[in-house]
Amino acid sequence: MPELDGPLTALRGQFREWGRDFRARALELDRDPAAVRGWFDLPAVRYLATMGIPAEYGNDPEPIAGHRFHGTRAVERAVIMEELSCADAGVLVASPGPLLAGVLVGLLADKQQKEWFYGRMLAEPLWTFFALTEPDNGSDASAMRTALRPAGDGGALLTGAKRFVGNAARAQLGVVFARNRPGPLGVVAVLTETAVPGYRAEVLPTIGLRGACISAVELDGVEIPEERLLGRHLPPSRRGTWAFIQTFNRLRPGVAAIGVGMARAALEYVRAHRGPLRTGEHDRLEQLERRVDATRRLVHRAAAAVDAGGPDGGPLASAAKLRASALAEDATLAACGLFGPGARLDHPLLDKLARDARSLEFIEGTSAMQRLNVYQGFASGKLT
Ligand SMILES: Cc1cc2nc3c(=O)[nH]c(=O)nc-3n(C[C@H](O)[C@H](O)[C@H](O)COP(=O)(O)OP(=O)(O)OC[C@H]3O[C@@H](n4cnc5c(N)ncnc54)[C@H](O)[C@@H]3O)c2cc1C
Structure with missing residues (x-):
């Protein structure tokens, strides 16, 4: 194994210390996953709210032992997530931030879409979601049925259902995978806000990792403007x-x-x-x-x-x-x-x-x- 270098060792020490706040709140969050709304000032929650946003989009996290960790490397995230999960994984997954959606945006979005998405995340702590799983298609994403149909104005309408989607019921924005035609190249991803007509999500009752607020999502003709289609500048093999x-x-x-x-x-x-x-x-x-x-x-x-x-x-x-x-x-x-x-x-x-x-x-x-x-x-x- 590559041993942790000096900066990563400092990162581990800092998150071990910040994790104490999570441990102290673990059982409260388990009882009430909404409690996290009052904890946005905790240093680790503040960090997670922008973790993964690259420096060139304006992310300027507090230095740790003289280093700025943007959370864009897998090794940084592994160190941070072990420490915070040892403290409490519930508070970790309940915290706002770009996480999965942010990585997808990094891979698929064009410059304007990145500026929009990251800009929103930097302005205030927001929850995001990443909607892939469907009620009958979990492991087999190729059987996806959620549909993205042209709306005639360059945009599209999103219709279908997603299930077990972390934080979807409290998120302000996220990404949804859908099909715009049959076959493996017919899967695409779109960015959407949740305060739009046709988007509904409710938290599913769970006994474990309740902080994740895993949700069922219904999409009933959600309008997706053309500028929210991800991967427009990429070949179809790279989009979904x-x-x-x-x-x-x-x-x-x-x-x-x-x-x-x-x-x-x-x-x-x-x-x-x-x-x-x-x-x-x-x-x-x-x-x-x-x-x-x-x-x-x-x-x-x-x-x-x-x-x-x-x-x-x-x-x-x-x-x-x-x-x-x-x-x-x-x-x-x-x-x-x-x-x-x-x-x-x-x-x-x-x-x-x-x-x-x-x-x-x-x-x-x-x-x-x-x-x-x-x-x-x-x-x-x-x-x-
Ligand atoms: C806490 C939590 C958070 C989650 N967050 C998200 C999220 O943010 N976004 C999202 O889209 N989804 C999310 N999920 C859903 C998760 O990705 C799915 O639960 C997972 O993909 C499995 O799908 P499924 O539950 O439909 O099970 P199924 O796919 O129905 O699988 C049921 C069982 O059958 C087995 N099985 C299925 N196919 C095969 C095969 N071909 N060969 C052998 N065995 C097979 C599986 O291993 C499993 O044991 C989350 C789930 C949890 C628990």
């Missing part, structure tokens, strides 16, 4: 499917880092709150701690490969996410086991961690899909 695969590849090390952070949180909780451990328990805990270190190394290796732009980045990131989501689940459940049968009642934070960890298997691609990516990585020679 390619773009969401690239977006996922770039953010996946960060999602994997969330799993590492959750696992670490559970194991640190055991170290802090459990009395003396029996030999077997001690061995089990140490084994899980070694898995945390090994998985972090894989996450950082994947992040470095993604940042280098090589062909191994995507499959390595899938391997990292696969390992990290299994680890998060194993560690949080093992931690509950170490406190005995009443653990989930007596230790609400551990109970929350175990509920949150379950969701990781599904975020941006299930474990079965990650296994397929890893297999294809080997089969195609991208991974050796």
Whole structure:
């Protein structure tokens, strides 16, 4: 694994410190995901609100040990997301910011669209959303049915339904994937605001990672002006499917880092709150701690490969996410086991961690899909 250099070590230290605010609010947010509205002044929430916006669009984050981290590199995001998830992944995913939508905008938007989107995000903290999954088409995005039809004035009308979309019910703007013709090149992405006729979203009841406010979205003839169509200046092969695969590849090390952070949180909780451990328990805990270190190394290796732009980045990131989501689940459940049968009642934070960890298997691609990516990585020679 590439060891963290001095600036990244400082970044980790700063977010470890800022994360204390998240931990203190974890259970409150779990009860009421809207509580985050009152926390926009917390330093980590302020940072997340513009994380990923490049310097040339005016992002000027507070320096950390003399360095400005714009969150545009996968390795920076992996460090930040591990620390904030170890503190509380719920507050992390509840915070406003460009995240997935911002990465897609970076890949697909032209200069004017970037100025518009990033400009809105820099002016005030806004939630964004990234709507890909549909009620009957989660893993199989090629079966997408949401339609984008020409409106006659150069713009288009968006009609369909999306499901399990993070923050869609409270977002002010976001991106939606839709089909403008059959076939793999018929998937396109558009930018939309949510305060427009035809857009409706409601939060779905969930037991884990409640801060994400995963939502069902209905799109009933939403007007998309021509200037909100993403990728107009790019060939069709670069507009839709390619773009969401690239977006996922770039953010996946960060999602994997969330799993590492959750696992670490559970194991640190055991170290802090459990009395003396029996030999077997001690061995089990140490084994899980070694898995945390090994998985972090894989996450950082994947992040470095993604940042280098090589062909191994995507499959390595899938391997990292696969390992990290299994680890998060194993560690949080093992931690509950170490406190005995009443653990989930007596230790609400551990109970929350175990509920949150379950969701990781599904975020941006299930474990079965990650296994397929890893297999294809080997089969195609991208991974050796
Ligand atoms: C907290 C959270 C946040 C999310 N945020 C977003 C978001 O912001 N935007 C968004 O668009 N979506 C989001 N999602 C949705 C997520 O991307 C989907 O849940 C995921 O893609 C799986 O789709 P699905 O739930 O429809 O399951 P399905 O695709 O129906 O899969 C069900 C099961 O079948 C398995 N399976 C499916 N196809 C195959 C196959 N070919 N081979 C082997 N096994 C298979 C899967 O692995 C899974 O175990 C979020 C989900 C969660 C939990």
